Amino acid sequence: MELKNCSILVTGAAGFIGSHLVEALLAKGARVRAFIRYNSRSDRGWLETLPKTTLENVEIIAGDIKDSDAVRNAVKSCEVVFHLAALIGIPYSYIHPRNYVDTNVIGTTNVLTASLDHGVKRVVHISTSEVYGTAQYVPIDENHPKVGQSPYSASKLSADLLADSFHRSFGLPVVTIRPFNTYGPRQSLRAVIPTIISQLLSRRELKLGATTPTRDFTFVTDTASGMIRGAEIGEAVGKTINLGTGNEISIGDLAILIAKQMNIELEFQRDPNRIRPGDSEVERLLSNNGLAQSVLKWKPEVGLDEGIKRTIAWFSENPSSSRIDEYFR
Numbered sequence: 539m540e541l542k543n544c545s546i547l548v549t550g551a552a553g554f555i556g557s558h559l560v561e562a563l564l565a566k567g568a569r570v571r572a573f574i575r576y577n578s579r580s581d582r583g584w585l586e587t588l589p590k591t592t593l594e595n596v597e598i599i600a601g602d603i604k605d606s607d608a609v610r611n612a613v614k615s616c617e618v619v620f621h622l623a624a625l626i627g628i629p630y631s632y633i634h635p636r637n638y639v640d641t642n643v644i645g646t647t648n649v650l651t652a653s654l655d656h657g658v659k660r661v662v663h664i665s666t667s668e669v670y671g672t673a674q675y676v677p678i679d680e681n682h683p684k685v686g687q688s689p690y691s692a693s694k695l696s697a698d699l700l701a702d703s704f705h706r707s708f709g710l711p712v713v714t715i716r717p718f719n720t721y722g723p724r725q726s727l728r729a730v731i732p733t734i735i736s737q738l739l740s741r742r743e744l745k746l747g748a749t750t751p752t753r754d755f756t757f758v759t760d761t762a763s764g765m766i767r768g769a770e771i772g773e774a775v776g777k778t779i780n781l782g783t784g785n786e787i788s789i790g791d792l793a794i795l796i797a798k799q800m801n802i803e804l805e806f807q808r809d810p811n812r813i814r815p816g817d818s819e820v821e822r823l824l825s826n827n828g829l830a831q832s833v834l835k836w837k838p839e840v841g842l843d844e845g846i847k848r849t850i851a852w853f854s855e856n857p858s859s860s861r862i863d864e865y866f867r
Contacts, residue, residue, distance in 0.1 A: 539618070539660060539770050542567035546769075547612055549573045549603060549649060550622035551596075552583025554725045555664075555717075555758060559620060561588060562762045564595055573612045573623065576600035584724045603645035606652070613652040618769050620662045621649045624697075627728055628668070628690045635689035642693035643700070650704045650712075658710075662768045663701040665716040665778065666694050667754070667823050676786075677826035680716070680778050687820055698778065711775045713768040718782035718825045722758030722845060723852035730789060731755070731846070734796050735853045743805045744797075749790030754782040754825045757840035757848070767834035774833050782825025783838045799846055 546563055550556040551572030563570050574582060582598060601608030603623040613619060625631075625641040646663070653661045670678050671685030686692030698714055705712040721731040730746075730753075737744050764781040768774050787795070790806075797804040830836045840848075 539772065541618070541766065541770060543569060544618055545569045545571070545616045546618045546620065547571045547573060547616040548620045548622065549609075549612070550624060551598075552585050553622065554584060554722075555720055555761060556622045557584035557588065557724060558722070558758045559622070559762045559765055560585065560596060561592065562759070562766060564592060566766070569597075570595070571597040571599060571612065571616060573599050573601060573603070573609075575602060575623075587724065603648065604640055606648045609645075609648040610652040610655070613649070613656050613658065616656070616658060618660045618662070619649060619653050619658050620664070620765060620769070621646065622664045623649075624664075624694065626666075626690065627726075628688050629728070631688050631690035631693070635693075638689050638693040639696075642690075643696045646697035646700055650700060650710060654704060654708055654710050660769050660775070661701070661710060661712045662765055663698070663712055663714045664765065665698045665714050666691065667716060667718040667780070667782065667825065668820060669695040669698060669716070670820075670823065672820050673822040673824060676822065676824040677784060678780070678824060679826040680780055680829060702778070705776050713774040713776075714778040715765050715768045716778055716780050717761045717764070718754040718756055718780065718823055720756050720758050720761040722849050725758070725849075730792070731796070731849060732853065734793050735800075735850055738797060738800050738802050738804075739853065739857070744793060746789065746793065746806060748819060749793070749806070750788055751820060752786040752788045752822045752824065753792075754784070754786050754823050755792075755842055755845070756781060756783055756838055757845035760838040760840055763839075764830060764834060764836045767836045771834055777829070777833065779829050779833060780825045780827055781830055781836070782827050783842070784825055784827050785842070786822070786824040787842065795842070796846055796850070799843075799850055
């Protein structure tokens with residue numbers, strides 16, 4: 539599918555990945571509508587950081603993904619929908635799991651229903667590697683067993699199943715893209731790479747939770763390009779496709795890598811508030827991206843060293859985004 543001049547809706551457009559996706563779609567000449575969560579401050583999230591001339595080309599609609607009428611109005615007249623809107627903080631899901639069901643399951647149902655009713659040509663539904671739980675074998679391919687080890691991952695797995703059911707039951711042209719750990723500029727400090735960088739920018743002592751789990755980190759521009767390929771490639775319809783680098787690193791080694799790039803001698807301190815419940819911790823994530831390579835013709839272009847360098851630079855240049863608060867679960 540050609541995206542130039544295509545009418546596209548991005549839900550969750552004000553977020554970390556969503557704002558990068560909006561930029562990438564505009565660069566392709568798409569006509570972008572951004573669905574963002576309404577707030578009384580008229581805050582457009584990370585979209586505010588886009589150049590004014592760029593933002594002028596984005597139609598912004600504020601609402602709530604849980605409101606079926608708001609979603610229906612946002613989807614109307616769009617040919618492609620990228621569904622990123624989700625409640626994502628894993629620690630918070632232990633406290634208020636119902637919020638995750640309402641946003642991630644009901645919200646996804648609203649998007650799928652509206653897309654079906656309006657005849658959308660392609661829905662790119664965004665999943666998460668958390669649905670795999672701790673790796674039972676590596677590298678993890680799309681057939682790996684799914685385990686909801688946190689209320690967050692369980693809600694996202696439910697959303698994935700709904701997306702697949704709408705394709706199988708109603709013929710809705712859905713592609714599910716399953717990114718592994720995305721990182722880069724604009725990411726929340728709740729994510730591990732920004733929290734390491736932000737702490738090291740203000741002090742030498744680093745507070746972390748578990749340091750032995752491994753993750754497969756993908757730079758945000760690569761994640762956005764893979765999502766776009768999901769909309770462009772017809773063969774992707776009906777499939778779930780991993781986006782990852784096929785490389786893993788432990789959280790401890792990641793911290794050492796970041797500290798080395800920042801020329802800081804690292805001191806670790808274990809923070810019990812950052813430890814997941816025992817059976818909820820995902821110990822290992824490592825992607826098999828073979829399907830992305832064969833179907834989407836996608837492979838990551840930004841290596842971890844370069845991506846960390848870019849991310850450190852951004853947080854260094856945006857100190858207000860590096861403010862460290864008390865860690866709340």
